[in-house]
Amino acid sequence: xxxxxxxxxxxxxxxxxxxxANETWQESGINFxxxxxxxxxxxxxxxxxxxxMAIVDTVCDLNGIRNRQPIEYKLVHERVPAPEGTASxxxxxxTDTAKVKERVTISKQMIYGTARIVKDSAGLSQDSSIAxxxxxxxxxxxxxxQLALAxxxxxxxTKLDNVVAVLSKALGSGSDGKKKLAEIAGVSRRYIGxxxxxxxxxxxxxxxxxxxxxxxxxxxxxxxxxxxxAKHLK
Numbered sequence: 504x505x506x507x508x509x510x511x512x513x514x515x516x517x518x519x520x521x522x523x524a525n526e527t528w529q530e531s532g533i534n535f536x537x538x539x540x541x542x543x544x545x546x547x548x549x550x551x552x553x554x555x556m557a558i559v560d561t562v563c564d565l566n567g568i569r570n571r572q573p574i575e576y577k578l579v580h581e582r583v584p585a586p587e588g589t590a591s592x593x594x595x596x597x598t599d600t601a602k603v604k605e606r607v608t609i610s611k612q613m614i615y616g617t618a619r620i621v622k623d624s625a626g627l628s629q630d631s632s633i634a635x636x637x638x639x640x641x642x643x644x645x646x647x648x649q650l651a652l653a654x655x656x657x658x659x660x661t662k663l664d665n666v667v668a669v670l671s672k673a674l675g676s677g678s679d680g681k682k683k684l685a686e687i688a689g690v691s692r693r694y695i696g697x698x699x700x701x702x703x704x705x706x707x708x709x710x711x712x713x714x715x716x717x718x719x720x721x722x723x724x725x726x727x728x729x730x731x732x733a734k735h736l737k
Contacts, residue, residue, distance in 0.1 A: 508545045511555055512580035515540040515563065520572055528628035530558060530635050537627055542576070549583055554638065561634035561644065562627045564651050568726060569630065573655065633733045640736055642673040646729050654722060663725045664699055670732050688731045698724050 515521055521540040528535050533555055536543045544555045559576060567574035637644040649666045653659035671680030674687070685692045697714055698721050716724070 508547060509549055509552070509584065510546075510580070510582045511544045511552070511559075511578060513542045513544075513559060513576045514579050515542055516575040516577070517572070520570065520574065524626060526626050526628050528631060530631045533558065535628070535631070542627065557638050558631065558634045561637045561647060562630050564647050565630035565633060566627055568647075568650060568654060571654070633730075636733055636736050640673075642669050643729075643733055643736065645669050646732070650722075650725060650729055653725070657718075659718065659722065663721055666725050666729065667695060667698060670728060684728060684732070687735045688728055690727075694724065695728070 518540040524537050526537050534545045563574045563576050646666045646669045649662045653662035671684050674680045674683040
């Protein structure tokens with residue numbers, strides 16, 4: 504039998520993005536602590552490790568999107584309790600062994616009120632509940648990942664279309680899904696339609712009397728849709 508707590512420790516990059524960060528929070532029974540660019544997660548059972556990794560992966564995605572800055576994390580230390588009666592912990596990974604390189608590059612999310620982009624602080628806790636929801640709702644996780652990839656591209660059109668398609672399909676088939684997504688977001692169907700139409704030719708833009716969106720406007724709109732969809736989920 505193993506006793507004590509399990510722990511995973513990560514380093515986040517770029518370190519400057521987390522300068523002076525200092526927060527603690529709990530999500531689904533996992534205790535998190537962020538001190539500068541060091542993120543520590545402690546939990547009671549080894550079986551919860553996949554949950555921790557999933558939350559860390561997504562919360563970094565969301566922070567990167569929120570602040571328009573790719574975030575990279577690296578697992579640098581892990582410990583699991585030793586068998587009962589043994590005082591020490593068993594080290595599995597540490598920075599001096601370079602044994603493990605669980606590294607994911609991301610770039611992802613923001614806060615929007617109506618498509619107004621607001622860069623936020625380096626804290627991770629504000630997005631933790633959405634990260635946890637994404638474990639239960641695969642379409643949300645897929646949408647976040649697609650948005651992450653879109654943000655790293657000069658021309659993100661196809662991936663942004665994929666995000667809209669994933670969220671719409673989860674709400675209904677065909678146009679019904681987009682209609683429901685628009686209702687949830689409190690926007691018009693044109694607001695969503697212009698995201699896709701902008702990826703086509705200006706001839707289509709003119710013929711439908713729609714606005715030609717800039718890259719930044721498209722990203723902001725899709726981010727807004729992801730955000731409100733996540734808030735909508737129970």
